[in-house]
Amino acid sequence: MPEGNRVDDTADLKSLPLNALHEAAGAKFGPFAGWSMPLSYPLGVLKEHLHVREQAGLFDISHMQLIDVAGADAAAMLSKACPLEAASQPTGLSKYTFALNDRAGVIDDLIVTRLGENRFMVVANASRAAVDIARLVDFAEGLDCRVEPLERVFLALQGPAAEAVMTDAGFDVADMKFMSGTEPKPGWFMSRSGYTGEDGFEIAMPVDAATAVAQKLAADKRVEWIGLAARDSLRLEAGLCLYGQDLDENTDPASAGLQWAIPKALRQGGGYAGAARLAEIIAEGPAQRRVGLKAEGRQPVRAGAPLTTPDGAPAGRVTSGGFGPSADHPVAMGYVPAALALPGTELIAEVRGKPVAMHVAKLPFVQKRSSKGN
Amino acid sequence: MSKTYYTEDHEWIRVEGETATVGITNYAQEQLGDLVFVELPEIGRSIAKGEETVVVESVKAASDVYAPVSGEITDVNEALAGDPALVNRAAEGDGWLIRLKLSEPGQLDELMDQAAYQAMVE
Structure with a gap:
């Protein structure tokens, strides 16, 4: 009966780079999107959830895929791949957007951050990473645009104390606005964003630098490790969609109540994949x-x-x-x-x-x- | 004089005469985490050994509790409606789930005693 006794086929699962750290923290693991993920820690799902709302929680979200998109045609490529006005997106700004099929069904929901004139960072869901990468590579064909999936440790720190914890850990975040992103160092990526309804940050770094950062953040008295189970209850309370459950290739952004993420000028159509059908759905009403x-x-x-x-x-x-x-x-x-x-x-x-x-x-x-x- | 038996599915059953009290073990509640809802059966229902009888729900999942032996449900723990976490605090005491009138007491012989159960979960 208890979850822990279920026999899962764990043979083909990928382990997080910081797996040993989670084991040492007493995590219970379970499969998600091909990864062996910490589901909960000894604090338990209920208290983990409440701790994030009261102080700050640290999540290992390295299963998510960062994709570096660079080149003179990067903005043009992304404006075809997604309902985005990438060319006019200010540097440092993050946008919630979609990969849509020709029926305006959601192939994935994504965060796209502009890092420079010719550079963007795409954050994709683990379960759709391979599809997203192949799709972006297709859109980039023949263009001056490189699509590079990155291997990084990706951590999220979420909760009302997140800013203070990050500041005390030496990160310069006080001036970051919600839904903005930057590269604190070469190979790193940091955004003020999250998936809990709370203020917070997501920070990606090369694997060899990650253990020290994770340990430093986890050592803060205000911080607890939080597993995937509480991540799910936090995002559900916040009304945020989980790809594969609330969004899939048979649901469109308008039906999902996510029309706010489609720029106004693109709601009547445009040059992006799925534009014609999405415009019809918006005109008819879902x-x-x-x-x-x-x-x-x-x-x-x-x-x-x-x-x-x-x-x-x-x-x-x-x-x-x-x-x-x-x-x-x-x-x-x-x-x-x-x-x-x-x-x-x-x-x-x-x-x-x-x-x-x-x-x-x-x-x-x-x-x-x-x-x-x- | 009562005797307590255990199942491989992490239930305990305390027998006094023809009456048995059933709950989940402390090990089971630790694995499940904080309970937020317990669905109890109707009093008077007859259940067969192995039948899904109670559902215990944590934040993340619903789990079935199976009848460890056959019998008729004579009582359920009403306190759990307002306080499902009582199972977490006292799984093998006040956090009991149901009471049964045994219909096949011979089934008890197939269950484990405490020492055997401890050996299984360790």
Whole structure:
């Protein structure tokens, strides 16, 4: 019954470069997107989650893929690959964006930071890294544009104390705005961003420099190591999408409620992949919408639960769900027909064959201390 | 006079006469982490050994608890509705899950005693 006893096929999993550090910290590991990842630490998921909201949590997110895009045509390439105005994106600014297929379905959600006139850093999801790299290489063909996947240790420090912890660790972050990014040293990358709804930073560095940095940050009294399980409950409370659950190649940014990430001028079309179909969906209005869902009781409703109206008509499904430790109630999100997307709309989820009353709720479930982003 | 048995699925069962109290072991609650919800069965339901009887839910997952022996449910731990973390604090005491009237007491012979269970989890 306990998770730890499940036999997983761990033979083909990649280990994080700092795996030994996580083992020493007492992590429990599990598979995610081909990686053996720390799921939780001895503090436990619930307290890890609350600690991030109260102080600061350190996450190893080295499974995520950094891709260096450089060359005179880099901006032009990215403006074809993504619904981005890369040419006019100010240096130092990070943008949440997408790789779309020709049906405007989301191949991946990405953060693209401009590092210089001819350089951008793309951060991609682990599960889509190979697809993203191949796709960007295709778009760069024949252009003056190099696409280089980087091997880095990638850490996130999240929480209200993150700025003070980074400053005390010697990082010059006080002037960084949320959704901005920079290279503190050659081979390093640092952004003020995150996936928890809190203020925070993501910092990538060469593997040989990483142990010392991770140990320094983890040694701060305000900091605890946080596993993937709490990362999931934090992002869900913050209303942020998990690729593969809340976003996939059959969902588009408008249905997902992420139209804010599409520049206004590109909503009626443009030169990027998926532009024509996305413009149609925006003009027609999406048939389905992603919404927050709150259960009436204490029982969590998890991903995959089918939804109906109180009359029994099919009404979509839950795509992420669990318990929100800060919200102190079950939290979920899912896709429902657009007519049922208004907050307060009553729906019924089916959990293990039994009905659970829910209603559409505004996202996020907790007040965000960061601005929009991934 | 009671005797406590253990299963490979990390349940304990304390037997007094024909009545058995069932819970999950301290080892199991440590593995599961903080519980946020416990789904208990209806009193009066007959269950067969190995049947999914209780669901314990942590922040990240729902896990089934199987009936260690066959019987009829005579009581459930109502305190868990408002305080599921009681299982974490006292898994092998106040955090019990259900009580059963045994229908096949002979099934107890197939279970482990405490020493055998300790040896299994260590």
